Amino acid sequence: xxxxxxxxxxxxxxxxxxxxxxxxxxxxxxxxxxxxxxxxxxxxxxxxxxxxxxxxxxxxxxxxxxxxxxxxxxxxxxxxxxxxxxxxxxxxxxxxxxxxxxxxxxxxxxxxxxxxxxxxxxxxxxxxxxxxxxxxxxxxxxxxxxxxxxxxxxxxxxxxxxxxxxxxxxxxxxxxxxxxxxxxxxxxxxxxxxxxxxxxxxxxxxxxxxxxxxxxxxxxxxxxxxxxxxxxxxxxxxxxxxxxxxxxxxxxxxxxxxxxxx
Numbered sequence: 230x231x232x233x234x235x236x237x238x239x240x241x242x243x244x245x246x247x248x249x250x251x252x253x254x255x256x257x258x259x260x261x262x263x264x265x266x267x268x269x270x271x272x273x274x275x276x277x278x279x280x281x282x283x284x285x286x287x288x289x290x291x292x293x294x295x296x297x298x299x300x301x302x303x304x305x306x307x308x309x310x311x312x313x314x315x316x317x318x319x320x321x322x323x324x325x326x327x328x329x330x331x332x333x334x335x336x337x338x339x340x341x342x343x344x345x346x347x348x349x350x351x352x353x354x355x356x357x358x359x360x361x362x363x364x365x366x367x368x369x370x371x372x373x374x375x376x377x378x379x380x381x382x383x384x385x386x387x388x389x390x391x392x393x394x395x396x397x398x399x400x401x402x403x404x405x406x407x408x409x410x411x412x413x414x415x416x417x418x419x420x421x422x423x424x425x426x427x428x429x430x431x432x433x434x435x436x437x438x439x440x441x442x443x444x445x446x447x448x449x450x451x452x453x454x455x456x457x458x459x460x461x462x463x464x465x466x467x468x469x470x471x472x473x474x475x476x477x478x479x480x481x482x483x484x485x486x487x488x489x490x491x
Contacts, residue, residue: 241452303427383415
């Protein structure tokens with residue numbers, strides 16, 4: 230099987246992109262997804278994204294984590310918008326479909342501004358918090374975040390019985406300055422720390438913003454800078470949530486995968 234692919238990254242979250250408007254890719258072949266995302270024996274990526282036609286939207290984003298599972302991915306969605314612009318499907322703005330429902334996005338000043346889904350609220354989890362921003366996120370404030378054991382602590386929370394059987398993503402954050410935090414992420418489906426996580430920084434921004442009475446938060450990650458804007462809906466939840474940051478093409482190529490390699 231021969232595949233043409235494009236590699237995109239959004240603040241260090243990297244994705245294999247495929248133009249699958251003819252629906253040639255077998256989305257049930259999860260071994261293939263895992264093979265392509267493998268950093269030793271494949272292309273290597275945090276996830277794989279298919280761009281497909283949809284009768285009611287500009288396009289549909291079909292997203293897979295590197296282990297073959299599916300969820301909403303904020304940085305992946307921003308990269309999907311940039312890729313769709315590259316393909317000529319969209320121009321300055323778009324409305325597209327993802328696994329958690331419809332989204333809107335704007336391309337402006339080399340940034341992709343993504344409208345996330347509404348969030349019902351923030352749950353207290355002992356001294357931590359839980360927010361679902363299209364994907365589940367456990368949020369914890371820490372000190373000395375640069376030296377914090379993200380992998381070990383993240384893995385422990387990800388598999389905690391309170392989140393069984395599906396588990397959760399885990400985000401650690403530290404306040405840097407007024408309206409600014411540093412966020413590190415243990416990402417479910419990748420089963421490791423990633424350089425950035427769009428749904429995760431959105432969840433972290435909502436928690437931090439709720440405590441500091443802010444409606445815009447600047448985010449630093451290991452892979453770059455993002456910002457999140459939002460509004461309270463008066464019912465304990467949030468709406469008009471915008472995830473804003475860069476998304477760029479890294480390279481393109483072709484790969485051949487033999488059946489006996491899967």
